[in-house]
Amino acid sequence: MLLLMMTLAVLFFATTTVTANAATIYALSNPKTIQDAIDNAYHGQTILVRNGTYTENIIVNKRLKICSEHGPATTTVRAFDPDEHVFEVTVDHVEISGFTVTGATGYMQAGIYLSCIADNCSIYDNIVSNNSIGISLASSRSNMIYGNTVNSNNQDGFRLLSSISNTLSGNTVSSNNHAGICLWSSSYNMLMDNTVNSNNDRGIYLHDSSNYNTFAGNSVYSNNKNGICLKASSNYNMIYNNYFNNENNAWINGNNKINSTKTAGTNILGGPYFGGNYWSDYTGTDLNGDGFGDTLLPYDASGNIKYGGDWHPLVLQPDIAVTKVGNVTEGAPSTLVYFSITVNNTGNCALNPVSVVETLPAGMSFVSATPVADASASLITWTNIGPLAAGESKMLTLVAHIDPDAAGTLNSTVSAEGKPIHGAGVTDDAYYVITTLSPAISVHTTATPTEGAPGTDVTSKINVTNTGDCTLNPVTVVETLPAGMSFVSSTPVANVSASLITWTNIGPLAAGESKMLTLVTHIDHGASGTLNSTVSAEGKPIHGAGVTDDAYYVITALSPAISVHTTATPTEGAPGTDVTSKINVTNTGDCTLNPVTVVATLPAGMSFVSATPVANVSTGLITWTNIGPLAAGESKMLTLVTHIDHDAAGTLNSTVSAEGKPDSWSWSHRRCILCDNRSLSCYSGAYDRNPNRRSSWYSRDIHNKRHKHWRLHTLSGHGGRDSARRYELCLIHSHSERLGRFNYLD
Known part of the structure; x- marks a missing residue:
């Protein structure tokens, strides 16, 4: 076979060989082709191929590992001669990986060909396309062929001829002109977890006594002739846990088993049991919810499974349910709402991906999500919380904020969509309504009198009203007295600290409810001008920020x-x-x-x-x-x-x-009695606030002391409302200017 030039690439390899001697690393200088590297390599060495397109036909006749440096997207091997295989392996224990292999278009030529003496090889992570046959095995055994993409070949994607005990797994085999996977006289092979779709003839084809093969976990769909075809005395094959969705799913004769016994385990649909296969044209019903059909048994592909059939056909019943609850049903602006979103796979098959989208209404804003979600304006998206097995649930947490300008009812919507491994997705929606509260409070105050001389008691009536639509609790009221006024009493009792009079909580205050507070203060001696008193009320709704209002009144201190x-x-x-x-x-x-x-x-x-x-x-x-x-x-x-x-x-x-x-x-608001006396002085006395005792002072303190010529001339006083006041009292004698001092305490 001719080995021709390499284009657009640099090739190197670092090698190890495992023999009876110690491992040795070799380096060749300037290999011109992959074939040059092979020719100069020793058994057990690794050839690492750099990015590029290599145009040559390669014979691998040594036990080597040949792999690209960066995978098939950047490393292509194209047949120089289309009538020869691209890779022909003529020795066992060879690994080939990471290449795009193409161009062997001559009759029966393959992208990768394992000859009769090529056993125990590994062919993986390659793209094999546009050849006559993608990957071909001839009388080869015990090979591992996995993770390859084999598509758009002129005949079969895979062809196994008289080959036994090989494993094909995780390969994607599509758009080939004949069969996706073809077994001729090949037995004891294991085909697992392959995707075989859109092939022009059959998906999987066995003939000429291909026996004792096992097919499990394969997805076989959209193939033109049959999903799977066994003919020409192919017997004793085991076909279970596969997905078939083709116009004609099966044509099987011979003595083959189309299902296993019911065994616990996750099947190809994500259901809880292994058994039979999924057939898109099976119309029976699962009566007991185990994921298997219980009617129209056995499934026989409309008579095309000649002997027996599938006694445990899988039934695909995807379904999803989403529920949503919040920690509150109403809240004032700034309320944090904690939503718990539960997504439940209520079907009989796994769902993956599972996406969840929360749509927040105007008036609500995103705060956080667990697990982390993508937030874009009002859309909160969990791209994939799957996979979600049948019967499995997942909980999501969303924290949102009621905006300051929110009003009315806020309708929050969550949508969940799950995609089964095969078939169309399923959806469900849930809703939650938050009523936006409008808390408000007002405070009004009146003072009597609005002016007074020092010593005047001022009675303030403070009316606090819940003018919003929700209960407020606590409700705090604070009166700030100006300099020149002092606290006397309050109803209900308040805390007094210097000029701050505080009712810590007069709540709860229902919507529309009012409460009246009474405050008695005293105009201090020395006060003058206008005295500005402020009262502030703050109410807190059950959820959200508090609301406040202030009121003011002015007392004029008279002189x-x-x-x-x-x-x-x-x-x-x-x-x-x-x-x-x-x-x-x-x-x-x-x-x-x-x-x-x-x-x-x-x-x-x-x-x-x-x-x-x-x-x-x-x-x-x-x-x-x-x-x-x-x-x-x-x-x-x-x-x-x-x-x-x-x-x-x-x-x-x-x-x-x-x-x-x-x-x-x-008398009930006694302030000051003024006197202008010619040649008189003033003395101190004590006098209770009861106005009815004024005359008794005179009689008891003057006449009882037999000072018949003294008389009470003027009286002025100051002191607390609920205690004895202190008065200045002026006495005059009818015959002289002599003054006396008298004290009276009731």
């Missing part, structure tokens, strides 16, 4: 003040002289005073004549009960005419006192 000035004409006179006094009362504060009481105290030696406006006269006391209201900055002039008595002598001291109360003042 009430009053002054009184008097002039007398004349300032001296004999007994019987009338003295006219002009009394000017001015509101020097920033708020209206009402009532405004003016009391003139006449000394001994002077008597009342007249008053303008009219006053009440009682002994030496001339009283204008109320000349108010007196607006801020407003003045009123009173006129008092008195008379120097006949027995009067010396200096006569007359005193005028003015008392004004802010409009907001009452």
Whole structure:
């Protein structure tokens, strides 16, 4: 055989030989062809062929391993002479792998040919195409031929002639012009897990006494004449666990076994038992769910299986179910929703691949997935969670987020699709609905009074309303008091820390429900101007982010003040002289005073004549009960005419006192009683807030002490609402300026 030039390639080999001597590594320089490398090699060495196209016909007559460096996609051996085999093996224990082998188109020529003395060889991972015969064995035995692609050859893909005990496994044999695999007078061979499809004649063809062969795990489909054909006295062959889907699945005569006994194990469809074969034209029914047909037995290919038939035909019933549950059925924006997606193979065959696609609705966003998924906008895709055996389930977890602008119902869809090893895929869908909640809260507050002098108690009514569509719990309310105001009390009880008044939880608050809080605060002494008080409410839905609202109210701290000035004409006179006094009362504060009481105290030696406006006269006391209201900055002039008595002598001291109360003042909200006293001082006393005890002070503390000429002139106080207040009390004596100090605690 001529060995011709190598094109577009560089060839090298590193070799080892295993003999009686130690292994030796050899290197040849510049081999021109694969055949050169073989000719210069020793038994047991390896020839490694670099990328390229080699045009030659090769005789392998030494026990060598011949393989390409990077596989058949980059290394081609093409026949120089089409009337010769591309590779002809004439010795045993040869390995050939990793080549595209083509061009032996002469009659009965093969891409790879094992002659009668080529035993125990391994032919694997090759692409053998466009030859007369793809791979041919002649009287060859015990060879392993696996993982090859044998297609588009002019006659058979594989041809075994008088060959025994060979194994063909995992090969893809397609689009050959005659049979995919042909056995002539060949016995005891094992054909397993091959794919034999789209051949122009038969898929598998046995004749001329090909006996005791085993066919298992092969997928034989879309072949033009028969899927499998046994004729001409081919007997005792074992055919089980194969997939046949051809226009004519079988033509078998002779004494052959078309099924094994029912045995536990994963069959070619992924079902739980070995037994017979899958036949696409079998129309029987599986009555007990074991994956085998129980009617129309045995299957005989419409009479084309001449003796017996398949008593355990496989039934292909792919099915898939998907379910989806979430940890919540409703949630506010920002709620994390945990979906559990269960995919179950409910059919009787394995599914692979199994893809799962989650479609999130507008208003929801992807957070994470287990196992990891591909996320693209609203599509979350698990490309393949298979294989999934019959009856097997897998759980997926998806975490999604309710978006801030989500509203209404959110319909989430998951679709699962499983593909059986053979046949069309199956699908199922599941849905889950989340109701988007719209939590909201409002807080409103009113204060009474809205202005007051220092010492005023302000009662705030705080109304908290759940204005959303879901329960809020907890609900926290915080009042922030401004400088100038102090806490007095709250209902319900709150936590007080400096200026922060906190109701930790007034919830749960159902949708539409309101709760009223009461807060009593106190305008501090020294407070002035506007006092801005803030109340904040925060409610938390069961799921999702909390909601808040604030309210504000302003208290005006008043600064009430009053002054009184008097002039007398004349300032001296004999007994019987009338003295006219002009009394000017001015509101020097920033708020209206009402009532405004003016009391003139006449000394001994002077008597009342007249008053303008009219006053009440009682002994030496001339009283204008109320000349108010007196607006801020407003003045009123009173006129008092008195008379120097006949027995009067010396200096006569007359005193005028003015008392004004802010409009907001009452006994229940006592603030300050002001006095402007001529030549008087003030002493301290204690007085309970009960207004009905004012007169008892006078009687019990003055008259009981037998100071009949003392009287209570003015009173001002401060202190807590629920404790005794401290008052400034001014006393005057009818005959002198001497003052006394009195204390009363009820």
